[in-house]
Amino acid sequence: MAAPYSDDLRQKAVSAVERGEKKSHVCRTLNISRNTLDIWLKRKKQTGTVAAKTNYRRGPKPQIDDLEAFQKFAEQYGHLTQEKMAQKWANPVSRMRIGQALKRIGFTRKKKLMATEKERKKPEKSFSKKSEVMPRKDLSILMKLE
Template structure:
């Protein structure tokens, strides 16, 4: 999100509007969009303030906040699919969120290939394609 316009610029723009200049001329002079200028002017007339709004950015609410509990949950239900784990989680959560959380804690479910489990004789020569 871009930074808010400075309070000084806002005050100068409102002062120019209050002095009788048109929104179009103030907009061109200060490099501000007319919609932005209108919003500032409406806010100034309603509350007397032109400062940028503060504290409305709440951020993303995360579904998993207790990572130790999730690690224990993953260890207990690691044999299940992500969809099954999502159904078992106490809150409503998607399987994609479960997948991202498993990745975040470093949980993997890699299986060894059966061919790797078989012992290869040291005398066996690799086959070549002719």
């Protein structure tokens, strides 16, 4: 989403309309839409200011609000999978919500143990057999000679 217009621009537009200038002229001059100007005028009438809204939450409210209680829960049941933790949580939540809450409190997922590169067995290479390998004959040269 784009950044909100500056408070200075908002104030200039509203004060120009209050001075008696036409809304369409103000909109063309400041390169804003008519709807935007109408919203600013409405906000000025309702709240007394044209400043952009701040400190509002986007999206749905989180299902796990109390992160301190969830952290204690995670420390107690951290050995379980996220799906089993979701079943044990007091309110019905999904496995995905448990994962998001774990991420917010700084917990990481369990990771499968894998052999590192050094621990894997590498096939043994024998360089002593290299001298025994016969050189490949080029068949195209043999055919031309015949």
